[in-house]
Structure formats: structure tokens, C-alpha cells
Amino acid sequence: MWGDTVEGWADPALDWIGTLAAAGVPFGAHADPAADDGDGLLLLPDPEAWPSQAQQAADSGRPLVIGPPPEVHADRLRVIREALGALVRPDLDGVLVLRLDDPGASLREHLDGWRHPPVAQSAWDALWGTLSGFGRVSVFCCPGWVERDGLLVDSRSRDRDTWQALERGVAAGVADLECHGHTHLHPNRDAWLAAPDRFTNPDWYRELWPPLEPAEPDWRDQARIIGRWQSACGQGTALVAPGEGWGAGTLRAARERGLKLVNSWGICRLDFPTPTWSRGVGSPYLDEAGPEWFTAGLPVIGYWHERDMAVGGPAWAPEHLERWRDAGARRAWAFADLARSYETPIEAYLENGEVRVVRAPAVPLITEVAA
Numbered sequence: 001m002w003g004d005t006v007e008g009w010a011d012p013a014l015d016w017i018g019t020l021a022a023a024g025v026p027f028g029a030h031a032d033p034a035a036d037d038g039d040g041l042l043l044l045p046d047p048e049a050w051p052s053q054a055q056q057a058a059d060s061g062r063p064l065v066i067g068p069p070p071e072v073h074a075d076r077l078r079v080i081r082e083a084l085g086a087l088v089r090p091d092l093d094g095v096l097v098l099r100l101d102d103p104g105a106s107l108r109e110h111l112d113g114w115r116h117p118p119v120a121q122s123a124w125d126a127l128w129g130t131l132s133g134f135g136r137v138s139v140f141c142c143p144g145w146v147e148r149d150g151l152l153v154d155s156r157s158r159d160r161d162t163w164q165a166l167e168r169g170v171a172a173g174v175a176d177l178e179c180h181g182h183t184h185l186h187p188n189r190d191a192w193l194a195a196p197d198r199f200t201n202p203d204w205y206r207e208l209w210p211p212l213e214p215a216e217p218d219w220r221d222q223a224r225i226i227g228r229w230q231s232a233c234g235q236g237t238a239l240v241a242p243g244e245g246w247g248a249g250t251l252r253a254a255r256e257r258g259l260k261l262v263n264s265w266g267i268c269r270l271d272f273p274t275p276t277w278s279r280g281v282g283s284p285y286l287d288e289a290g291p292e293w294f295t296a297g298l299p300v301i302g303y304w305h306e307r308d309m310a311v312g313g314p315a316w317a318p319e320h321l322e323r324w325r326d327a328g329a330r331r332a333w334a335f336a337d338l339a340r341s342y343e344t345p346i347e348a349y350l351e352n353g354e355v356r357v358v359r360a361p362a363v364p365l366i367t368e369v370a371a
Helices: 012-023 051-060 073-084 121-131 160-171 189-194 219-233 248-256 306-312 316-327 335-343
Strands: 042-044 064-066 086-090 095-101 137-141 144-146 152-154 175-179 261-264 266-269 300-305 331-333 347-351 354-359 365-369
Touching: 012 073, 012 266, 042 051, 051 064, 064 073, 073 086, 086 347, 086 354, 095 335, 121 160, 121 306, 121 316, 137 160, 160 175, 175 219, 175 335, 219 248, 248 261, 261 335, 300 306, 300 316, 306 316, 331 335, 354 365
Parallel strands: 042 064, 095 137, 095 300, 095 331, 137 175
Antiparallel strands: 086 365, 144 152, 261 266, 347 354
16 A cells, blocks of 8 residues: 555655545556656656656656655645646535444443443434535444344344434435444454453454454455445445554455545545555544644545434534534535545646646536646
8 A cells, every 4th residue: 555544754755645645636656767658747756766757857848846745735736736837626625524433333232431322313313404405424334233142133123223313314315324344343253252351342342453363364354344244235435444443454355345445544545556545634533623624625534433422412413513614614525425526537738828627526626727
């Protein structure tokens, strides 16, 4: 994979790649100069690595950017725009991608410190009502329920009220179901059942790469877990690994199962030849609204758990969503909406001072011409 989910130091090339991936700006990345077709802007984070290509671009008048990206993310796109003369990209400014974790999972009955009652129907209805006219949410759910004796049952039968509420949200067009594993529990239920700390140790409630396992499980085993979710809930677009327990095999499993995005603080796009992590995309908790999250002009992931709605009551989610709107959120998107903004690479040309868009995703666009 390219990049990582931590917004720390990154190699300048991966820093540029992550920014372009997050912004929906199409690019190609090559380790061999021979792979460069000579078209478009040439971006050389380390010009000493390709000295002849830099000189050729300068001599021919080809748009050229040299060096690492500016520290401020908004300045990175400005550099690209000024080099090209114009830039067309998906309008992601003020986009709040909503992520709700855990509905359908049995950990709410098992894990000490996390136990809570079901979310009240009034809280679900308040959430759906708040989203009407504002946007949509991705519900990262678990269709497999594990009883205290280790028996695996259909969560829809065991947690009927929750699933009926989710169905109302989906039918209203304000919610999508997305993959949060099948059960949210360690896949070895016999080991969980025999463990003396099974009700106190959160590590038992991680399914794809449980921290109790020193080596990451084979990607095929993880793909089977995702496949069980898909058999119960549909194809899906995105994956959030339970408890953020994932590895390189998880990304391969998600990709092999046809998912497009993985979220773990940042966004990993699976539609590239190499899974690529974003730069500049954050995932604050829903109760951390603030205008500073939107300064990069990139999507912001606002996430919470069903426990927050169960404990906080019907007003918890609507009140925090309103604070996000006050902070600058213009639209609430589900992950499927974000994937649609990325799925069609934009092709545009600057001709006689006018921008002509040949191909673009079916989402609002930002067209900026350099001063």
C-alpha cells in the first residue's frame, strides 16, 4: 500500500499522492522514468532522482512542479492549479462523511464498560429526521450476533428493533449499510467462550485482525468474514475494521470483495493499482465539531457509536449534527457518495482561457482558473 493512516511525516512522493487521492485529482505514479507518457503536469518530489526529465519538461514548456508539497494542504492544490493554469476537482468543501458504528453487534450485551440498552426508536427516528434535507449516513453494522454461550445467530432476529430502524433509514434514502465485520468478535468463538476475560478484555471484540493474534490472519480468512457480511447486507462500498484492527491483508480482502474504501482515521482508496491512503482527511468524533476540520477543503469523517445514541438519548446525534452545520458542514455524505465522487477520473482542458470538462463524476465540481 501507499502511505498510512497516521498523519505524521511521510515521504514527499507519498505525501503528494495522498493529497491528490483525497481531493479526487487524477494522477499516475511511476518509479521508472520510461513509464512517463509525457502528458499532463510532471510532479517531481525529488528532482535529483529524475534530472533529465525535469530539464526536458522545462525545455518543452510542460507544466512542472518540483519538490515536496507545502505544509498547508490547501496550498498544495493551489500549487497544482497554478502550474496547470486551472484545476477541476470534485467539490468536497464542507463535506461531512458520516459513520455510525456497531448496530447489530452483540458486544453491547457482553463487554464490561460498554454494555448499554438498545437505541430507542425515538433516537433512530430523530436521526433520520435530522438527516432529511442534510444528507446521509453510512451505518457500519454487524449481521451476526454471538450469544453468551457462543451460539451464532442472525442479528436481525435477535436485535429486531434495531434492524427495523435501519430499514426505515435505508428506505428513506438517508442511510446505507456498510461493513463492520460479521460479528465484531474474535472469529474463534470457542477460544472466546473459554477465556476467563471474555467479558472484560476489549481485544476479544476485534474480528479481522484481533490484537490477541501476533500475526495477521490470512487475507482469505478476512475476505470470508467480509463475504458473510455481504451475504447478509449486500455488496457494500466501505469497510471499518472492528476496533481498528486491520493490516495489509485486510486491505487486500476488502479489495478482493469489491469494496472501494477503508476508513481508519484517513481514507484508503482501493480503486488504484495500489491501495492508497489519503493525506489531510481526518476522522473526529461526532462531538468534536469545529471549523478547523474544513480548512483543507477535503472531506471530514464524523463518526460515533450506537452506544452514544443509547446513552445520550434522542437529542444526542441531532444536536451534534447541528453543531457540525454551524462549523461549516454543507452536506452530509455516506461513504458511497464519496466513492462516487472518486470513481470517474476528471478529464478537462484549458483552451483560450476557458475550461472544457470532457469527463467527470456525477457530483458538483470546483473549477478554478489560476490568477
